[in-house]
Amino acid sequence: MEHTDPITLQVIREGLVSLCRSMGYTMSRTAYSPILSEGFDFSCALFDGTGEMVAQAEFNPVHLGSMPYAVEWSVKEIGLDNLEPGDVILHNDAYRGGTHLTDFTMMAPVFFQGRLVAIPATRGHQIDVGGMAPGGFPGDATEIFQEGLRVPPVRVHRRGREVEDIWKMLLANIRVPHIIHGDFRAMFGSLKTAERKIYDYCNKYGVQRFEQALIDIKDYSERRMRKEIARLPDGIYEFEDVLDDDGISDVPLTIKCRLIVDGEIVVADFDGSSAQCDGPVNATFGVTASQVYSVLFMISDPSLPSNHGCFRPIKILAPPGSVVNANYPAAVFGGNVETSSRIMDVLLGCFAQCVPERVVGSSFGTCQNFTAGSPHDELDEYSIIYIYHEGGWGARATRDGLTAEINPVGNDMNQPVEIFESRFPWLYHEYTLNENSGGPGRHRGGLGIRQRLELRSDVGTMSLIADRFKNPPYGVLGGRSPNPSECRHYNDFRIKMPTSETFEHVSELFGTVSPSKWARKRIHKGTVVENTTTGGGGYGNPYERDPSYVRNDVIDGYVTRDSALDDYGVVLDDSNVIDPDATRHIRSDGHK
Amino acid sequence: MSFNESRAEEFSTGMRYAEPIHKCFCCGRLIPSEPVVAKMHGLDREFCSEDCVSVYNTYRLPYWREGTGEP
Numbered sequence: 001m002e003h004t005d006p007i008t009l010q011v012i013r014e015g016l017v018s019l020c021r022s023m024g025y026t027m028s029r030t031a032y033s034p035i036l037s038e039g040f041d042f043s044c045a046l047f048d049g050t051g052e053m054v055a056q057a058e059f060n061p062v063h064l065g066s067m068p069y070a071v072e073w074s075v076k077e078i079g080l081d082n083l084e085p086g087d088v089i090l091h092n093d094a095y096r097g098g099t100h101l102t103d104f105t106m107m108a109p110v111f112f113q114g115r116l117v118a119i120p121a122t123r124g125h126q127i128d129v130g131g132m133a134p135g136g137f138p139g140d141a142t143e144i145f146q147e148g149l150r151v152p153p154v155r156v157h158r159r160g161r162e163v164e165d166i167w168k169m170l171l172a173n174i175r176v177p178h179i180i181h182g183d184f185r186a187m188f189g190s191l192k193t194a195e196r197k198i199y200d201y202c203n204k205y206g207v208q209r210f211e212q213a214l215i216d217i218k219d220y221s222e223r224r225m226r227k228e229i230a231r232l233p234d235g236i237y238e239f240e241d242v243l244d245d246d247g248i249s250d251v252p253l254t255i256k257c258r259l260i261v262d263g264e265i266v267v268a269d270f271d272g273s274s275a276q277c278d279g280p281v282n283a284t285f286g287v288t289a290s291q292v293y294s295v296l297f298m299i300s301d302p303s304l305p306s307n308h309g310c311f312r313p314i315k316i317l318a319p320p321g322s323v324v325n326a327n328y329p330a331a332v333f334g335g336n337v338e339t340s341s342r343i344m345d346v347l348l349g350c351f352a353q354c355v356p357e358r359v360v361g362s363s364f365g366t367c368q369n370f371t372a373g374s375p376h377d378e379l380d381e382y383s384i385i386y387i388y389h390e391g392g393w394g395a396r397a398t399r400d401g402l403t404a405e406i407n408p409v410g411n412d413m414n415q416p417v418e419i420f421e422s423r424f425p426w427l428y429h430e431y432t433l434n435e436n437s438g439g440p441g442r443h444r445g446g447l448g449i450r451q452r453l454e455l456r457s458d459v460g461t462m463s464l465i466a467d468r469f470k471n472p473p474y475g476v477l478g479g480r481s482p483n484p485s486e487c488r489h490y491n492d493f494r495i496k497m498p499t500s501e502t503f504e505h506v507s508e509l510f511g512t513v514s515p516s517k518w519a520r521k522r523i524h525k526g527t528v529v530e531n532t533t534t535g536g537g538g539y540g541n542p543y544e545r546d547p548s549y550v551r552n553d554v555i556d557g558y559v560t561r562d563s564a565l566d567d568y569g570v571v572l573d574d575s576n577v578i579d580p581d582a583t584r585h586i587r588s589d590g591h592k
Numbered sequence: 593m594s595f596n597e598s599r600a601e602e603f604s605t606g607m608r609y610a611e612p613i614h615k616c617f618c619c620g621r622l623i624p625s626e627p628v629v630a631k632m633h634g635l636d637r638e639f640c641s642e643d644c645v646s647v648y649n650t651y652r653l654p655y656w657r658e659g660t661g662e663p
Contacts, residue, residue: 073624077612095611097624260651267651285621315647318620325620328613 001208004216012201012213013055013220013305019197020044020057023122023190030189032182033127034423035386038415042124043067044190046198047107048214049116051075052308055217061297062340062409063103063123065290068308070105071121073097074153085111086160088188090170091153092129094144094284095328100336101129101148102136106184108157108191112202117211120194122187126180127384130173132519133463134373135384139247139517141280141331149173157188175373176384221309226264228300229313232354234261239349240272241342241362243323244470246279247334247517252471253277253323255342259350268292268347269317270324279517280465282326283335283343289316291343291409298408299351299358334465334517337367337388340409341467345474348394352476360401361394361439361537362473364448366466366491366516367407368533372523374460376425383457385424390414391491392438392446392535395479401446401536403558404433425457434532436560439472440567441479441538442545447558448482448491448533455527463519464493464506468534479538483563490534491516498526542568543587547578616640618648 004012023044031037043063045056053068073096074089091097092104107121131148132138141147149170156166171177201210240256256272276282292314297306304310318325323339326332345362352359368389376383388410393402406412417428429452439445469489472481484490487505493515494503505515512518523529550570553559564570571582614623617637627638630645639645 069621069624073622076625095613095622097622267647269651269655285619289621315643316619316621317647317652320615320620325615327615328611 001212004209004213009213009216009220012205012210013217015201016046016055016217017057017305019194020046020055022197023120023194024057024059026190026193027122027124027186031124031186032179034415034419035127036124036183036186038419039412041410041412042122044120044122046194047071047119047121049080049118049211051080051119052218054214054307056306058411060411061294062099062287062290062336064306065293066099066286067105067121067123068311069097069286069289070123071107071119074105074107075119077153078155080116083109083116084159085109086157087155088157088191089153090151090156090184092151094332096152097286099284099287100333101131101144101150102126103336104151104184104187106187106191108195110195110198112199112207115207117202117207118198118214120191120198122190124183124187126183127386128175128180130175133371134175134461135371135386135463137333137369137371137463137465138280138519139334139463139465139514140512140519141333142248142278143331144329147280147331147333175382217305218307218309221305221307222312224304225296225300225310226313228304229261229266230264232261234263235354236260237350237353239346239353241345241349241474242471243281243339243342244467244516245514246277246281247465247514248277248279250513253281255324255339255346257346257350259347259354261354265313265315266296267315267317270322271317271319273319274323276321276323276326276330280331281323281334281339281517282330282332283324283339284332285316285318285325287336287340288318288324288343291340291347292316294409295344295347295351299355334369337369337407337409338465338467341365341367341407344409349474356477357397359476360396361441361445361476361479361539363393363408363536364391364491364534365468365473366391366533367410368466368491368493368531370462370464370493370529370531372455372460372462374425374455374457377457378425383424385420385426387415387531388412389449389451389531389533391448391533392482394473394476394536395439395441395443395445395539397539398443400444401438403438403446404449405446425455427454427456428452429454429528433558434534435557436563437482437533438535438558439475439480439482439538440542440563441475442540442542443479443538444545444553444559445473445475445479445482445536445538447535451531453529455523455525458525460523460527462521462523462529464517466491466493466516469516473534473537475537476539478541480542480567481537482535483567485532489515492532494530495523496528496530498524503530547580547583551576551578614638616644618644618652
């Protein structure tokens, strides 16, 4: 078969990306849970008949980089020859190419004229997966069995009919089966959307030409990625960062990477990272790999089509039994959200030495995953919430960091207050920017947020997996870390009991080892929870920041007057007018 | 008989069920199908691909020898 001509190749390639976007819109419009319909905590991709990814839309990076491992495992465990038209496979097992148990991957082989031509797949975060904590994220889990139900690749539809036995077994182990079943059907709907469009392509181009285009698309991406890597300065770049703790002990965990750029190839070697831990912040190989891919994409030409071809010149070495590649049956729930964040930080730290003009300072470094289950008195049903919080991203070479954004590993959206309050027994008291939380720099880190919510039902059970309470995000090229809060934390979580006047940490109230990782804490009506996130690291020397920018930040409430003086060396009078002589004197006298 | 067929048969005939937890000796990923077996230091080692055998010989081994003294 001849190679696809360049114009047809681009038409099909962009069309397949559009197909993946359409899958996503189907998901968001038909899902039951706001985590999918509003938060977009899902991803959609298209795989070829061999199980290699050929297209994806711009959804969740940690899903998209790791989904290929789940799809590959599924088709190999079940066997391509055993797949039939109308089959649908479901899978969430972290120890079969998955990430953490709430992320289910659903895929359906598409046959045309009796031939397997493509496998659309979608991964969606389900609001519950059973296990010890409502909504998941059990911060004190020590093995995967406590984290929920493991589902190895199983066919939930066979020859177009639902396999009722599997569904009953699955939904019987979940706290909100009516929600989850609806969300699974939304995922199925997105696969049907893809199937129709794949038929259109096969009818238009013919099966053989379509299949050849899928091969050529991957090869094109490989060539583009190799060129991107070839433009990087060859060398060995090393960086390390830490996670605060694992929730079981208060010992920090090191993530270390040795990045080798050699011609057209990149090797990311995580040798030297901490051994896997008792708590639930171990990452699977797929999580670690997804972050390597994500960061490569972040520093590359954004028009580079993301698919299996891009992965070929990238090698990831993750020692088994380490926190970046845990061995069965270690707990892994937080690996996909917290350790993944730190892996991204470490890789950006490596690339900051290699191509500083293309990287950002580190972000607030957590998804600050807060879950709670409670009866909803008005709707007469059990409800589960999952909030991943926004924070500040690191500053860039050309501008300030993004403010109040979802963690870069997620690329999701928040759940609007109005939707949230109408669906769940919680009332928002506050949702504001966290003043002075951006890391000082010539370009300032973006700001974090503060949320206060009150439980309106009689009783609730809450859990948290978060990080960077004790260790701040770093800055780049003289940019600095954000300033800590009064209690010396960066990100933070506190609660105010109904009988109390003050906010306290869970570690103080319940005696947990970690303030950022715990599970199943019972609270009652009127309890207010406070989530605070920090900002991102700064970029460049803060004394080089234009004083007028600092003044504007003070007027906007982003930076305090004290910080303007202490961190930026800018002197303002009571009317926020800059004193140029005093500012020049301080800046020439001292260098932060 | 394929790797998966043999595994399925092993399970279905009532023999001991085992989690598929073979990891690549080079990159560390779980191996989803038939591993590539290569002799390293006199021992049979399982790899996820020929590519990983090559990376092990050209990068991993020299680095260990120069850096940490392992294996």
